[in-house]
Amino acid sequence: MDVLVYYILFMGLYIFIKTNMSKMPMEEINRIITAQLVGYICWFFFSFTISFMNNGIYRELLEGTFEQVCINHHSILKIFVIRLIVYSIRNIMLMLPLAFLLVISTKVKLNITVHTLIIFLITLLGMAGLSFIIGGVTLVYKNVGQLPFIISIIFLGTSITDLSILPPKLQKIIYSFPFAKSVDVLKNLESGNQIILKDEIIFLLINSSIYLIIGIIFFKKSFKKASNQGSFSRF
Amino acid sequence: MLIYNMLSKKYKDKRVVDNLDIRINEKDIVGFLGPNGAGKTTTIKMSCGLITPTSGDIECYGYSLKEHRNHYLKNIGAVLEGNRNIYWKLSPVENMEYFAGIKGIGRKKVKNQIDKYIEMFDLKEKRNIECGKLSRGMQQKVAISCSLIHDPKVLFLDEPTLGLDIHSVLLIRETLKQLGEEERVIIITSHDLNFISSLCNRIIIINNGLKVLDENIGFLKNYSEDIIYIIKTKRIGENLKKDMQRKFTIYIKDYEDTSEIEIMLDSENKIHDFLHFLKINNINIKDMYKVKIELEDIFTKVINNRENNILTTKSSSD
Numbered sequence: 001m002d003v004l005v006y007y008i009l010f011m012g013l014y015i016f017i018k019t020n021m022s023k024m025p026m027e028e029i030n031r032i033i034t035a036q037l038v039g040y041i042c043w044f045f046f047s048f049t050i051s052f053m054n055n056g057i058y059r060e061l062l063e064g065t066f067e068q069v070c071i072n073h074h075s076i077l078k079i080f081v082i083r084l085i086v087y088s089i090r091n092i093m094l095m096l097p098l099a100f101l102l103v104i105s106t107k108v109k110l111n112i113t114v115h116t117l118i119i120f121l122i123t124l125l126g127m128a129g130l131s132f133i134i135g136g137v138t139l140v141y142k143n144v145g146q147l148p149f150i151i152s153i154i155f156l157g158t159s160i161t162d163l164s165i166l167p168p169k170l171q172k173i174i175y176s177f178p179f180a181k182s183v184d185v186l187k188n189l190e191s192g193n194q195i196i197l198k199d200e201i202i203f204l205l206i207n208s209s210i211y212l213i214i215g216i217i218f219f220k221k222s223f224k225k226a227s228n229q230g231s232f233s234r235f
Numbered sequence: 236m237l238i239y240n241m242l243s244k245k246y247k248d249k250r251v252v253d254n255l256d257i258r259i260n261e262k263d264i265v266g267f268l269g270p271n272g273a274g275k276t277t278t279i280k281m282s283c284g285l286i287t288p289t290s291g292d293i294e295c296y297g298y299s300l301k302e303h304r305n306h307y308l309k310n311i312g313a314v315l316e317g318n319r320n321i322y323w324k325l326s327p328v329e330n331m332e333y334f335a336g337i338k339g340i341g342r343k344k345v346k347n348q349i350d351k352y353i354e355m356f357d358l359k360e361k362r363n364i365e366c367g368k369l370s371r372g373m374q375q376k377v378a379i380s381c382s383l384i385h386d387p388k389v390l391f392l393d394e395p396t397l398g399l400d401i402h403s404v405l406l407i408r409e410t411l412k413q414l415g416e417e418e419r420v421i422i423i424t425s426h427d428l429n430f431i432s433s434l435c436n437r438i439i440i441i442n443n444g445l446k447v448l449d450e451n452i453g454f455l456k457n458y459s460e461d462i463i464y465i466i467k468t469k470r471i472g473e474n475l476k477k478d479m480q481r482k483f484t485i486y487i488k489d490y491e492d493t494s495e496i497e498i499m500l501d502s503e504n505k506i507h508d509f510l511h512f513l514k515i516n517n518i519n520i521k522d523m524y525k526v527k528i529e530l531e532d533i534f535t536k537v538i539n540n541r542e543n544n545i546l547t548t549k550s551s552s553d
Contacts (some may be wrong), residue, residue, distance in 0.1 A: 064319035068381070071283045071313055072337055073305040079337055230246070230277065230286040233317065 003098045007105075010040050013160070014106055034108045035187040039159030041102070042123070042183045045095050047155060049127040051148035052084055053135025053219075061142060067232050077219055080135070084128060110190055119182050119189075119204065126178025126208030132215030136222030140231070159183050175203075178211045236260055237282075237389050237420050242291035244277055244444075251277050253444035254291070259422070259437075261388075264415040266431035266438045267424045270538055274444040275424045276316065279391050282422075283313045296388050309338075312387035316394035316424070320378035323367030327358050327377045330366060331384050338385040345384070352380035355410055372403030379407070389420045396427050408434050428531050442538050462500045467522040468513065470494050475516055483509055493521065 013036060021029055057080075060066035070076050103110055130151070137144050158180045163171055174180045185200055226232060242255040252274040259265055269275045280286040282293055284300060284307070292299050298306040314320055321330045328349055335345040353362050356376040366374055375395060382390060392411075396404045404427070411434055415421050425431050431438070432452065440448040471479070471494045476487055479496075486497040498509055513520065 063322060064317075065322055067280075067283075067285055067315055068313075068320050068334070069337065070285055071308060071311060073308040074337060074339070224287070227285065227287045230244075230280065232285055233280075233315075 003094055003101070006040075006044050006098055007101050010037070010102055011105060013040070030108055031191050033106055034110070034190050035162070036160050037102055037106060037108055037110070038187045038190045039183050041095060041099050042179065042186060043152075043156045043159040044098060045091055046123065046127045046179055047152040048091050049084070049088065049124065050131055050134065050151055050155065052087055053080060053131040054138045054144055054148050056080060056083060057135055057138045058142075061232075070232065076223060077132070077216065081128075084131070088124065113189070115189060116186060118201075119185055122201075122204045122208050123179060123182035126182075126204075126211040129208070129211030129213070129215030130178055132212075132219040136215075136219040139219070139222045139226045140229075142231075155179050176207070178208055181207065236294075236296060237422075238294040239278075239282075240292045240294065242278070242281065242293060243289050244274075244281060244286065245289040251444050252281070252288075252441075255441070255444075255446055257439060257446065257449065259420050261418050261420060262415060263437050264411065264421045264423065264435045266435035267422050267441070268428075268431065268438060268534060269424075269441040273441045275441060276393060278441070279313065279315070279393050279422070279424065282389075282391060283311055283315075284308055309385070310388040311391070312382035312385065312389070313391040314375070314378045314382050314393065314395055315391075316397060319374075321366050321374065321381055323374075324365060326361075326363045326365055327353070327369075327373075327380070328362050330377055330381050334381040335384045340385050348384050348386070349380075352383060355413070356380055357406070370403075372399045372406075375399060375403070375407070379410075383414070387419070389422070390414070392421065392423045394425055395423060396425060396430055404430060428534060440534060440538070447538070448533075462503055462506070463526045464498050464500070464506055464509075465522075465524055465526055466496045466498065466509075466513075466520055468494050468496065468518045468520055471496075471518065475518075479512070482512065 014033060017029065017033060017036065021032065024032075057066065060069060069079060072079065099110065134144060134148055134151070137147070154177070158174055158177065163174060163180065163184055166174065175184075181200070182204055185204070237257075237259040239255045239257040242252060243250065244252040255278060267275055267278070277286060281288050282300075284304060288300075292301050293307075294300070295307050295310045298310065300307045322333065325333065331349045331352065332345060335348065340348070353359055356379070358373065358376060358380070361369055361373055366377055369377070379392070379395065395407060395411075399407070408430060411421060411423070415434075415436075423431065423435065436452050438448065438450055438452060439446060470489060470492050471487065479485055479487070484499045488495045488497075498506075500506055500509075510520075
């Protein structure tokens with residue numbers, strides 16, 4: 001059902017592009033659609049990752065099983081990391097048919113190469129870090145409102161927008177997010193530019209590592225704070 | 236063995252657990268009692284690593300919660316009050332498999348454990364039904380099974396009989412008795428004092444975070460064998476009161492123009508000695524009846540801070 005909804009959403013965007021940009025050369029339209037498709041598929045996959053920790057913890061709190069999961073010699077972070085890995089595999093299973101359907105419907109080509117996979121994995125680490133940060137906030141405050149949704153919308157915006165048109169200062173701010181630069185690089189790769197700069201990979205690695213490390217530290221500190229407050233069952 | 240070493244928890248200015256110092260031996264089934272807000276649940280949750288103590292430590296079979304958290308938690312199982320404790324969308328078997336999995340129990344051992352607890356808790360017919368569709372009693376049995384699936388040395392049960400029918404309470408009691416014969420510690424909090432007195436071999440009462448009583452059930456059973464009379468008379472003067480307290484084990488409560496005397500005797504015949512004492516001191520009896528001490532009475536007395544002759548005299552004579 002999820003796949004169908006996301007398919008319909010993108011096809012709406014596709015029809016809009018085709019209709020409003022019909023006077024542009026075919027090559028240019030295809031390039032734009034490819035970029036949108038790449039951005040959209042990345043957003044589909046990584047928005048689940050962003051909201052994973054918040055949703056997971058919130059659901060356990062609601063079910064009343066969170067404390068039981070915590071009474072464990074494996075840390076709650078370890079348990080959720082393993083769940084995230086399994087969840088990501090499940091999302092890949094959802095993403096593949098969506099990508100396939102969109103490629104057939106829009107008649108664009110997507111080349112999955114080793115570089116694509118490497119960038120995807122590096123981005124996943126950074127997104128996991130962001131998810132841990134939101135998870136930590138959930139642990140302490142229980143209800144984070146629409147925070148994951150807002151971040152997801154920002155991500156969607158950066159995924160389907162051509163960031164090169166933005167002023168340099170704003171570009172730098174946007175690129176500090178763990179998804180912006182990687183989606184940009186993936187868009188370039190898929191639009192035919194086979195060269196990835198070493199600097200870009202290094203930037204992505206450092207960016208994702210920082211988010212991951214900060215996320216883990218923040219989550220652990222949040223768990224300690226909530227444990228000090230004795231607030232796990234106060235929901 | 237489970238050792239609480241000067242365990243304390245303070246929230247802002249309020250001490251909810253105050254220097255708890257307890258040693259619990261293997262095969263002890265401990266009734267952990269106290270009024271609402273006494274600190275029982277906070278103590279249980281600190282024992283499960285869910286709340287960080289302000290000071291002090293807990294040691295479980297040689298592993299300290301502070302220093303060896305992972306080893307400590309391997310030996311702990313708990314069913315917490317107010318929580319579901321299990322996943323309602325999963326069946327009993329699936330719940331047990333899941334909790335065994337996250338506690339690192341291998342598939343072969345899990346199967347044996349699941350079969351054991353399905354049998355023990357009479358869950359055969361319901362083993363593959365969603366827990367959300369089971370009765371409260373069945374759900375509680377599944378929760379206890381899940382808490383035992385990794386064979387913990389210490390089991391905490393916070394109000395395990397809340398909301399259960401009599402049949403379920405009896406089954407849980409019998410099962411816990413069986414489990415208590417194995418080499419583990421079981422700690423139960425409950426407001427059902429009958430359940431506690433019929434199951435536990437030791438009672439610990441806490442009030443305002445402080446331990447106020449820690450006795451074997453034998454001590455309490457001595458009380459229930461004692462004979463207690465309540466005698467109502469006209470108001471008794473201070474000198475006569477002192478004389479009475481010297482000669483008998485009594486507790487006197489004064490009202491406007493009457494006194495209520497609670498006297499504890501180790502044999503029925505001794506009431507005559509007391510009645511003779513009243514007679515020679517010209518004290519008329521307005522009313523008189525016999526009471527039987529239950530755990531509830533001891534609990535009420537301890538909580539109301541009646542550090543009276545009955546309890547202290549009995550303790551010192553033991």
